[in-house]
Amino acid sequence: MSVNGIVEVPAKKERVMQFGIFSVSDITTDPTTGHTPSENERIKNIVTIAKHAEEVGLDVFALGEHHNEPFFSSSPTTTLGYIAAQTETLQLSTATTLITTNDPVKIAEDYAMLQHLSGGRIDLMMGRGNTGPVYPWFGKDIRAGIPLAIENYALLHQLWREHVVDWQGKFRTPLQSFTSTPRPLDGVPPFVWHGSIRSPEIAEQAAYYGDGFFANHIFWPKEHTQRMIGLYRERFAHYGHGDPDQAIVGLGGQVFMRKNSQDAVKEFRPYFDNAPVYGHGPTMEDFTRETPLTVGSPQQVIDRTLGFRDYVGDYQRQLFLMDHAGLPLKTVLEQLDLLGEEVVPVLRKEFAALKPAHVPDAPTHASLLAAKTAKEEVSA
């Protein structure tokens, strides 16, 4: 919490790399039982899952935003605020916040509010959203997705950094003498990641601002992620924010674990075969080979995850998709136990040992505040 402008953050948050989970908030029938959770059941479950993520020692919980069935998470700040009140150290984030169809003024207000209430434990991941019909519901057009992402974020960035804003753009009504309230906690805007699966413009945007870049890393082969991250790192340096290996990179990932690898394969297969997005397509073996999906023992997950560094370099945040495709709550919580107890402690140690000193740690409110204070002392 913030006391006299000094933020006490548990030492845990100073960790080199952050590990956590992200949820797309899908309501999917469990293919093994035929059970479809109600919205209420799934919403309650997500709170349980987030709290358990903290209990098992994970750092981050990120929640998606959707405005269409079969997803429940239309109002992520409400959910994240509720979770913030019941957790102590968990960093809360989004996956993603729709920078295209949301009003950037409302994003500035909502997330600054959440930042205050959570004691600085929030950041955001910006995304465009890929569902065409959603855009017109908010008076927008998917064909303007990139220009919307660029203009809206430029305004959001300004609202969090300038007290009084005069602004005029193409997509929203102009602002005259507008102040977004509350102001960011300690004058430090929430950290922003930009997520995109395939648009180099978004990697460029992240690089331009010196923000983080998050690669979904679930649906596409690693070569693709490698190119996107490579582009972002190169452009991050081009815009003068540091060396390419000092850019702030996050990766998604997807795992299913059991102590015995064959048990994991057997149990996860019906969920894989019927999953939204890739179900009824490639075999689980094909998809495991072609993408970063790992189904097996905790040790296999450790080995595969450590390998991500070989093609993206040292990175700051690793999020796993855990609660999708109709997996029951009990299973998801067991997966979190394995992640928190067996996988992440090893990953923390191994990644930290490999990381050179000049590569920044994962950004937190405390680290951003320290950087701001140091900068102000230099200029004073």
Place this chain on the structure above:
Amino acid sequence: MKQRTLVVVSSGLSQPSSTRLLADQLAAATVADAAERDIELRVEVIELRDLAHDIMNNLLTGFPPANLRKALDAVIGADALIAVSPIFSASYAGLFKSFFDVVDKDALVDKPVLIAATAGTARHSLALEHSLRPLFAYLRAVTVPTSVFAATDDWGSDSADGFLQSRVSRAAQELVTEIDRREPVEIVDPFALNHSFRDML
């Protein structure tokens, strides 16, 4: 001697297939004609049957598995294309269409293409004009005027020197003319931005 790349896409389903037979004849005639004009053609044949599962998986997942990626890269890097499909139910084979559904929409812009088809009877011949030609027009390829259709009759013993052969030669000549007057294809990096971010702001 100029060096260029010719990619042949064949979507015959049986093995051996008359679609592949026609594709090979067209490729051979194109290579021979090109050689006469001092162009060395490197030929790569893509049998879509071998990629059938990968193509469907790409449609379902949004990304090409490794072998299909290689085929798509070959199409992108080709200086010319020969595309041959059997005619099923009055149009190209679904496999043929599905392959071009996962080819990047800009991959064929200004690329010379020779279209050809096979079927049981000559009554299907106009499928080339009402199905294949519009498909490649949409993809903004440069489809040569002569398309080549081969029905079962054309493979008969008395047609070795017949009408099919003259069409194959003419189509090959037209394709080589288009290859000859172009610079080698330039591959555009999909990750490259062609404008600065400040201009986009």
